[in-house]
Amino acid sequence: MRILIVxxxxxxxxxxxxxxxxxxxxxxxxxxxxPDRPQRLVDELGDPRLLATRIDAxxxxxxxxxxxxxxxxxxxxxxxxxxVMPVFxxxxxxxxxxxxxxxxxxxxxxxxxYEKTGVMLGDEQFEAAARWSEAGRLALVGIGVEPxxxxxxxxxxxxxxxxxxxxxxVRDGANITVxxxxxxPSFSIWTTIEECLNPPxxxxxxxxWYTTEPFSEPEVFHFPEGIxxxxxxxxxxxxxxxxxxxTGARRVTFKYGxxxxxxxxxxxxxxxxLDSTEQVSVKGVSVAPRDVVAAVLPDPATLGDRMKGxxxxxxxxxxxxxxxxxxxxxxxxxVDNEWSMAQYNSQAVVWQTxxxxxxxxxxxxxxxxxxxxxxxxxxxxxxxxxxxxxxEAPHGYGSPWGMEER
Amino acid sequence: MRILIVxxxxxxxxxxxxxxxxxxxxxxxxxxxxPDRPQRLVDELGDPRLLATRIDAxxxxxxxxxxxxxxxxxxxxxxxxxxVMPVFxxxxxxxxxxxxxxxxxxxxxxxxxYEKTGVMLGDEQFEAAARWSEAGRLALVGIGVEPxxxxxxxxxxxxxxxxxxxxxxVRDGANITVxxxxxxPSFSIWTTIEECLNPPxxxxxxxxWYTTEPFSEPEVFHFPEGIxxxxxxxxxxxxxxxxxxxTGARRVTFKYGxxxxxxxxxxxxxxxxLDSTEQVSVKGVSVAPRDVVAAVLPDPATLGDRMKGxxxxxxxxxxxxxxxxxxxxxxxxxVDNEWSMAQYNSQAVVWQTxxxxxxxxxxxxxxxxxxxxxxxxxxxxxxxxxxxxxxEAPHGYGSPWGMEER
Numbered sequence: 001m002r003i004l005i006v007x008x009x010x011x012x013x014x015x016x017x018x019x020x021x022x023x024x025x026x027x028x029x030x031x032x033x034x035p036d037r038p039q040r041l042v043d044e045l046g047d048p049r050l051l052a053t054r055i056d057a058x059x060x061x062x063x064x065x066x067x068x069x070x071x072x073x074x075x076x077x078x079x080x081x082x083x084v085m086p087v088f089x090x091x092x093x094x095x096x097x098x099x100x101x102x103x104x105x106x107x108x109x110x111x112x113x114y115e116k117t118g119v120m121l122g123d124e125q126f127e128a129a130a131r132w133s134e135a136g137r138l139a140l141v142g143i144g145v146e147p148x149x150x151x152x153x154x155x156x157x158x159x160x161x162x163x164x165x166x167x168x169x170v171r172d173g174a175n176i177t178v179x180x181x182x183x184x185p186s187f188s189i190w191t192t193i194e195e196c197l198n199p200p201x202x203x204x205x206x207x208x209w210y211t212t213e214p215f216s217e218p219e220v221f222h223f224p225e226g227i228x229x230x231x232x233x234x235x236x237x238x239x240x241x242x243x244x245x246x247t248g249a250r251r252v253t254f255k256y257g258x259x260x261x262x263x264x265x266x267x268x269x270x271x272x273x274l275d276s277t278e279q280v281s282v283k284g285v286s287v288a289p290r291d292v293v294a295a296v297l298p299d300p301a302t303l304g305d306r307m308k309g310x311x312x313x314x315x316x317x318x319x320x321x322x323x324x325x326x327x328x329x330x331x332x333x334x335v336d337n338e339w340s341m342a343q344y345n346s347q348a349v350v351w352q353t354x355x356x357x358x359x360x361x362x363x364x365x366x367x368x369x370x371x372x373x374x375x376x377x378x379x380x381x382x383x384x385x386x387x388x389x390x391x392e393a394p395h396g397y398g399s400p401w402g403m404e405e406r
Numbered sequence: 407m408r409i410l411i412v413x414x415x416x417x418x419x420x421x422x423x424x425x426x427x428x429x430x431x432x433x434x435x436x437x438x439x440x441p442d443r444p445q446r447l448v449d450e451l452g453d454p455r456l457l458a459t460r461i462d463a464x465x466x467x468x469x470x471x472x473x474x475x476x477x478x479x480x481x482x483x484x485x486x487x488x489x490v491m492p493v494f495x496x497x498x499x500x501x502x503x504x505x506x507x508x509x510x511x512x513x514x515x516x517x518x519x520y521e522k523t524g525v526m527l528g529d530e531q532f533e534a535a536a537r538w539s540e541a542g543r544l545a546l547v548g549i550g551v552e553p554x555x556x557x558x559x560x561x562x563x564x565x566x567x568x569x570x571x572x573x574x575x576v577r578d579g580a581n582i583t584v585x586x587x588x589x590x591p592s593f594s595i596w597t598t599i600e601e602c603l604n605p606p607x608x609x610x611x612x613x614x615w616y617t618t619e620p621f622s623e624p625e626v627f628h629f630p631e632g633i634x635x636x637x638x639x640x641x642x643x644x645x646x647x648x649x650x651x652x653t654g655a656r657r658v659t660f661k662y663g664x665x666x667x668x669x670x671x672x673x674x675x676x677x678x679x680l681d682s683t684e685q686v687s688v689k690g691v692s693v694a695p696r697d698v699v700a701a702v703l704p705d706p707a708t709l710g711d712r713m714k715g716x717x718x719x720x721x722x723x724x725x726x727x728x729x730x731x732x733x734x735x736x737x738x739x740x741v742d743n744e745w746s747m748a749q750y751n752s753q754a755v756v757w758q759t760x761x762x763x764x765x766x767x768x769x770x771x772x773x774x775x776x777x778x779x780x781x782x783x784x785x786x787x788x789x790x791x792x793x794x795x796x797x798e799a800p801h802g803y804g805s806p807w808g809m810e811e812r
Contacts (some may be wrong), residue, residue: 183677268674271589273702284703285691292698295688296679 001025001365004072004096006057006087008032010301011101011144014346014354020047020395022358024365028391029070031055057083063090072096074364076357080191081105085124092128092137097364099357100146103238106198113199114213120201125374133373139362140360140369142146143377145313145333146172146254147238149389149401153315153331154239158247161329165249165319170239171330173223173230173257176309176348183265184298186307186349193275193290196258196266200234203244203252204252211236214270215263219255223312224404225334230257235291246375246378249319269293304347307337316406328406333389335399341353355397359388407431407771410478410502412463412493414438417507417705418548419447420752426453427799428764430771435476437461463489465705467498478502480770482763485577486510487597490590491530498534498543503770504812505763507550509644512604519605520619526607528647531780539779543546546766546775549783551719551739552578552660553644554762555795555807559721559737560645563592564653567735571655571725576645577736579629579636579663582715582743582754589671590704592713592755599681599696602664602672606640609650618641618716620676621669629718630810631740634662652784655725675699710753713743717754722812734812739795741805 005012008030016030026283029051030038051070056062057079063086067075067243075085077100084104085347103122110118125141132139140150149343150170158165178184185192215233222229235253244252258266269275274293279286314332321327337348344351360377363369369380377385390400407430411418414436422436435457436444444458457476462468469492469667473481483506484492490510497504509528516524531547538545540555548554558574564571591598605617621639625711628635643660650658664672675681680699685692727733739758746757766783769775775786783791798805 016798088671142759153585166531192604264670265674265678268671272671272699274680274699276702280698280701282693287691287698289698289702292686292693292695293680295686296682296695 001361002027002073003361004029004031004070004075004081006031006055006063006077007079008037008041008077009078010346010350011354012076014344014350015076015078015358016041016045016050016346017344017346018351018355018358018397020045020050020362022362024362025049027051027070029053029066029072031057031066033057042189058086060086060090060093063087064094064258067091067094067096073201074099074361076361077101077378087226088125088128088139091139092132092135095137097137098139099143099360100141101353101357102240103141103147104191106236108199109211112275114211117201117211120209120241121140121236121238128365131179136372137398138372139374140364141374141376142238142242143357143360144353145268145356146170147242148353148377149313149333150239150315151242152385154243154247154317154380155378155380156386157315157317157329157331158249159382161321162317162319162327163322165247165317167251167253167316167318168239168243168247168249169252169316169318170254170314171221171232171235171257171316172255172313173221173227174309174311174349175227175230176307176311178298179306179308181298181306183242184303186300186303186347187310188294188300189290190290190294193235193266193269193293195273196235196256198236200236200254201240202234205250209240215267217255218399221255221257223257223314224330224332224402225310227310227312227334231260231263232257235264241378243378246376300347304341304345307347310334310336311352313352330406331401331405333399333401333402355389355399359385359397362388373384407767408433408477408479409767410435410437410473410476410481411464412437412461412469412481412483412622413485414443414447415484416752416756416758418482419541420685420756421482421484421749421764422447422451423750423752424757424761424764424803425627425767426451426456428768430768431455432482433457433476435459435472435478437472439463464492466492466496466499469493470500473497473500473502480505482767494531494534494545497545498541499763503541503543504545505549505766506547507554507759507763508607509547509553509647512642520617523607523615524618526615527642527644535780542778544778545661545780546770547782548644548648549763549766550759551803552576553648553761554759555650555719555739556645556721557783558788558791560649560653560655560723561784561786562792563721563723563735563737564655565788567727568723568725569728569730571653571723573657573659573722573724574645574649574653574655575658575722576660576720577629577638577663577722578661578719579625579627579633579638580715580717580755581633581636582713582717584704584709585712585714587704587712590706590709590719591668591702592706592709592717592753594700594706595703596696596700599672599675599699599757600644602643602662603676604642606660607640607646608640610654611650615646621673623661627661627663628737629663629720630736630808631716632720633716633718633740637666638663639671648782649784652782666748706753710743710751712749713753716740716742717758719758736810736812737807738810739805739807744745761795761805765791765803768794
């Protein structure tokens with residue numbers, strides 16, 4: 001297997017750090033618009049299978065050229081979701097398998113944005129599904145942690161725990177704090193604003209996909225391993241698009257444990273127009289307010305050392321168990337920032353995102369996972385994935401997942 | 407009387423609009439850094455006593471030169487409080503009487519900003535008081551609505567209503583909404599941030615001046631004439647500095663009816679650092695975050711037509727009445743935006759600020775008010791001021807004030 005990681009940011013770098021401990025691949029090219037970033041990573045890791053190069057992720061031709069030049073068989077897209085389509089298309093053109101952790105972007109409904117879906121997350125990719133199938137090529141989409149591991153949990157729940165599922169409810173929460181800052185998001189504020197202020201999407205089997213106002217249906221969810229209660233609200237997320245395609249769940253939701261404080265901040269930014277990406281004129285210069293917000297906050301990529309706490313990704317499944325009686329289960333994966341910093345020099349949220357596509361690549365390399373078309377993680381057998389995640393090194397990735405009856 | 411208004415913004419322009427209906431002056435020069443602004447006003451008002459000119463309010467020499475050129479006897483400072491000192495000094499140098507509506511700025515205590523005062527509002531001006539007294543010149547400071555009319559109320563309460571005063575508590579609130587905007591401040595957001603995030607100052611006779619955390623001592627105050635309950639918090643304001651100098655009140659406070667929503671917005675801006683006036687680098691350009699906030703919000707000067715509601719400035723006085731029994735009185739002045747727009751084409755908050763220095767100028771012109779040194783409105787007889795404010799035109803300014811026993 002010859003891998004190309006597009007994007008040497010936090011997640012792309014963490015994926016390389018995780019991958020070099022495994023033997024399933026022959027070449028790993030890390031590419032970025034700024035070639036110094038992957039070069040520093042390659043120098044740091046000192047693995048002869050690694051190579052750094054420059055790439056322009058906004059150009060399908062550019063991506064295809066790098067794939068061809070290095071005989072790449074598998075491309076992991078780790079750049080901003082704005083570049084999903086050129087990387088996806090360049091990968092198809094050059095004949096490589098494609099993986100990503102976020103799907104093509106949505107466009108809200110022009111008249112009823114908070115009731116009806118417009119262009120949905122991933123729509124552009126699924127439009128090309130027949131073409132990928134016919135060519136016998138695989139695009140494995142949404143294989144980070146959320147989407148990704150959450151979708152693997154959905155497959156596992158339907159196959160091994162439930163006879164029928166009422167709701168698959170992704171619930172994500174953390175108790176991470178950043179020393180020395182009154183307010184410091186642990187993930188890109190630009191992306192968080194994008195996710196949280198887009199109309200959240202919900203799936204119901206007898207109604208289809210529909211949207212609501214941002215921050216709808218708040219609930220306090222109790223997260224395991226000491227994280228405790230966090231206020232969660234509906235957020236637009238890929239799982240709601242993916243899970244209904246490969247499971248029979250009657251309802252699919254995604255709620256993000258933003259906490260009351262963060263929700264208040266996002267609401268205020270939106271109310272004032274500070275979430276806007278349109279340029280405004282400020283004393284003779286032009287800036288986008290959202291870029292100013294990002295500029296005044298500390299860069300989460302630099303805060304790993306100051307972070308304390310755990311992050312939890314998980315799926316609350318309700319329905320009827322294999323014996324036909326009502327059952328409710330929370331399947332989850334917790335990463336402690338102290339552990340991920342010590343083990344991989346990666347902060348928890350980034351590490352938790354990056355480990356999943358590496359496991360998927362290993363399963364594809366061994367032939368345990370195989371397929372063609374545009375497929376979500378639910379389309380594959382969950383058990384080998386979860387086993388590999390939890391198994392201690394050198395057999396696996398040493399990061400156990402958990403299950404609670406609720 | 408030959409008047410110079412420095413600054414042709416909202417308040418300066420409204421003062422000119424109010425003054426032209428009165429006969430107490432011979433010349434009114436309206437000056438601004440941009441000479442087109444006062445020229446438009448002069449053209450609009452068509453009063454032969456009016457003249458427009460350019461001024462640089464940051465230069466005491468420049469101010470003195472304009473005063474001398476036009477034989478000015480009285481200067482009304484209506485620019486940003488950052489320019490108080492040059493206008494104040496230029497006025498002294500050229501021998502004119504000085505009036506302002508906001509005093510020289512404070513500087514927080516370097517070690518204990520939320521307990522101790524540093525440089526207080528007006529400190530720089532009061533340092534020059536002996537010089538003004540000795541020269542027989544008058545600086546009448548803080549003669550807008552707050553400070554200004556509120557201080558006149560304090561004088562009135564002590565002279566005519568109370569034998570002893572426990573607390574003079576300024577309480578300012580409004581129910582103004584702006585059609586078509588989810589969030590639109592009715593006053594400069596830049597100044598509001600400055601006022602509200604500075605440590606609020608409180609006076610107690612046996613303790614002196616001290617400060618607290620921003621937004622301290624929240625209370626719901628019920629405002630008259632249909633405005634109703636509004637959440638008020640301590641804010642740094644000139645009255646707390648002025649009232650103790652000329653009254654025997656045991657405690658002086660200022661609480662601003664920001665309302666819960668506005669307080670939330672200001673807290674969030676502060677938490678994120680978006681209140682900062684320091685330049686940050688955003689994708690290659692430099693901007694101050696506070697300027698970006700001001701740029702994304704609508705300019706309140708342009709919103710008069712879309713505003714609805716009333717603004718109330720007032721003073722809650724508690725103590726013992728003239729008969730020695732406990733008494734609590736709220737003295738107040740309400741302006742309805744619809745009325746001020748129809749009568750003066752000025753929005754309510756701006757008109758309510760501007761009418762008071764014009765009344766003071768008329769009282770100085772007639773010799774009813776006289777004095778020398780640096781004096782607050784409390785240093786003058788309140789009754790003629792309040793009578794002139796309330797009397798119908800042509801005898802007065804037709805804007806009644808009110809009093810409620812509480």
